[in-house]
Amino acid sequence: MSADPSIGDEPHPQALDHLFRLGYDRLYAGDHAGAARAFHAAVTADPSNGEAWSALAEASGGIGAADLAAVCFRRAVAMEPANRTWRPMLAEALRQCGEIDAACVLFRALAVEQSDSAPVRLGLARCLAALGHSEDALEEFREAVALRPNDRDAVLALAAALTSSGDSLAAVELLQPLARRNENDAAVHHALGRNWLALREPVKALTALRHARDLAEGEEASAVERLIAELEAGEGADLSAAYVRALFDRYADRFDRDLVGKLGYAAPDLLRSAVDRLVPDVSGLRILDLGCGTGLAGVSFKPLASHLAGVDLSPRMVEKARQRGLYDALTVADVVEEMGRIPGGWDLLIAADVLVYIGDLVPVFSAAAGALVPGGRFAATVERLPDDPASRSAKPFALGANRRYAHAEAYIRKIAEAAGFTIRLMEPCTPRREKGVPVPGLLFVAERAARQSD
Known part of the structure; x- marks a missing residue:
């Protein structure tokens, strides 16, 4: 490290106080490089001085030398292991220089000793996030903000974690x-x-x-x-998963009342009727309710199920569904991801008024084909987009002003066939009303081929 003109290469120990004053003056003035030179001289003058090593570490961090900061904090902590200030600073320096595992171990120990320290909980949260422990990290971010609600960095970090989730x-x-x-x-x-x-x-x-x-x-x-x-x-x-989740999280408490009472929601009963017409007296089915919401479709299909599971993006809707006591399993997840979790695990997939929040349905049909047993069925409603045979550029689906997608019948048939399905039933329906006006919809039941081609 180059020396300041006013500082000798090997200062006499009696100059230590002067070096500390000079170093702190420059540190508080934002001159981290000048502070580092002064504190470097101080540790040269007295290598056993923990404060000098700690101050050099702080100044080194200010000039981006995270590795050096970690080395210096280690020296300081080795000299005074009980120092409650330096150990968190060492943990943070380790995190910043990429020694995440070591930093996490130290932050965990500190969180036990200093559970009311927002910087410690924030540091631990960042380490956990870097190690991929997102749920544990979110808990620690929340603790940090609860301890210091006006801390800008803690709130930003928690917001980023929530966004990622x-x-x-x-x-x-x-x-x-x-x-x-x-x-x-x-x-x-x-x-x-x-x-x-x-x-x-x-x-x-x-x-x-x-x-x-x-x-x-x-x-x-x-x-x-x-x-x-x-x-x-x-x-x-296009609609995002975050938008759909937020929409239904906000709507969960009044969902059933508004949807059934005001909007005349009929999709679950329409789907149950269609399945009954195709396969009368069927029972003992393994059923997955896609976008289960509060469980309205579960009410309709529970009598047919030996095992009824539901999946929805909205945690609050899933909690409402759990309160019904109908489902054997409930998951907060994306419907396509959930269908891929148990290949060939289902006899019947139902999607009541759910596909209106997804534009491109190709991934949905592909996942459904993998999730169903041979001969299994996929029953769903969509809002109907009128086909225009005269137009070569007709859209297969479109996002309306109500932020719901409408899909063309020809598009549904095409992608179902491409995924290995046979359409057993396709008919117009009215899944709900909008401002008192019936919403034009389509109901379909698609059957997976009894033997999939390789």
């Missing part, structure tokens, strides 16, 4: 008050804009992102500008 609604609820308190913080408004975008709220997303653009610099400014350009060009209009 697909819960953009919770992230927005955290970020909105933070944004009001930090009007001039580009990172906060950038994060808020990205989550509004995930929730398919383009107007709110643009407001937050434009504000972030006015504040951001460098790479962050470029990233914000790209998002704004995509939004203004109308890209990203």
